[in-house]
Amino acid sequence: MLTAIVLIDADVSLIPEVASKVAAIPGVAEVFSVTGDIDIIAMVRVDEHDDLAQVISDKIGKVEGVIGMTTYLAFQTFSQSDLDEAFHIGLD
Template sequence: MITAIVLIDVEASRIPEVAQEAAEIDGVSEVYSVTGDIDLIAMVRVPEHQQLAGVISDRLSKVEGVVRTQTYLAFQSYSQHDLEAAFALGLGD
């Protein structure tokens, strides 16, 4: 599974609508409204790299109100949640 973290700048008047529309895109697992220089952060999870362009460039960046996106690819997850899931599947044996 490929995970991308997408930082999204949005027109201020459209933040809730963009968040909702983004969350409904296939491949977007979560959308967070955040403090700071960025308005939203979307987590994109797809099986193959080739699918990232379809989700991010073709759909997410074209949602009305999106001004700019920055995408970061995750190399490795260190979260407790992911580690517990791996052991539950028997990957730790």
């Protein structure tokens, strides 16, 4: 599974609509409206590398109200549940 974090600049008057449309795109796992320099963060999770271009460029980038995007690809996940499991290995 490939994960991309997409930072989305949106037309301020359309943030809720943009977030809803992005959330409805297959491959988009989560969407957050956030404070700071960007307006929306979308977590994209797909099985194939080629799917990233389809979801991010062909779908998210074409949503009305999206002004710009910056995308980061995740190399490794360090969730709390993963860390908890790692520290409990061999302690039974």
